[in-house]
Amino acid sequence: MEFNNNYLLFRQPGTGIFFGADVGGATSFNSLNFSTAEGAPDNLVGLQSDHLQVLLPGEKTMEIWENVGGSGFPLCPRRQWVHELGCLNGRTMVKCDNSVFWVANDYTVRRFRWRDAHPH
Numbered sequence: 001m002e003f004n005n006n007y008l009l010f011r012q013p014g015t016g017i018f019f020g021a022d023v024g025g026a027t028s029f030n031s032l033n034f035s036t037a038e039g040a041p042d043n044l045v046g047l048q049s050d051h052l053q054v055l056l057p058g059e060k061t062m063e064i065w066e067n068v069g070g071s072g073f074p075l076c077p078r079r080q081w082v083h084e085l086g087c088l089n090g091r092t093m094v095k096c097d098n099s100v101f102w103v104a105n106d107y108t109v110r111r112f113r114w115r116d117a118h119p120h
Contacts, residue, residue: 001047002047002048002049002054003049004049004052004053004054004067004075005052005067005074006023006024007020007021007023007067007074007075008020008021008025008026009047009049009054009075010047011044011046011047011056012044014043015036015043015044016036016037016038016041016042016043016044016058017034017035017036017044018034018035018036018037018044018047018054018056019033019034019035019073020033020034020073020075021033032072032073033072033073034073035065035073035075037056037058037061037063037077038063038077039061039063039077039081039082040058040060040061040063040082040084041058042058042059042060042061042086043058043059044056044057044058044090045057045058045059045086045087045088045089045090046087046089046090046091046093047090048090048093048095048100048102050095050100050114051114052066052067053065053066053067053078054066054075055093055100055112057086057087057090057093057102058086058087059086059087059105060084060085060086060105061082061083061084061085061086062082062083062085062086062087062112063077063078063081063082063083064077064078064081065077065078066078083112085104085105085106085110086104086105087102087103087104087105088102088103088104088105088107089103098113098114099111099112099113099114100112
């Protein structure tokens with residue numbers, strides 16, 4: 001479970017699906033407030049909210065999603081950002097020094113810096 005932009009976010013284990021409670025709530029869920037990591041679909045092993053964005057670590061890849069507002073589920077994939085290494089276990093993800101660290105599926109420790117997410 002993670003908190004991002006007034007949404008509680010969850011993932012469905014064993015799938016690429018993640019979902020959120022209704023805005024500002026913790027017990028009310030709209031059945032349409034869900035999505036699937038789509039850049040290179042694999043099972044999500046965790047969720048990490050940082051810098052008002054959401055990192056979706058999968059077994060083989062990682063994606064960044066951001067809140068674009070609007071009606072319905074407000075999170076959309078960040079364009080042109082899929083990391084080709086996944087996460088060994090979502091519990092290995094930690095925030096430190098304006099970065100997110102995790103143990104990747106190749107058993108190395110990786111660091112994600114937000115400046116790396118900007119294509120320019």
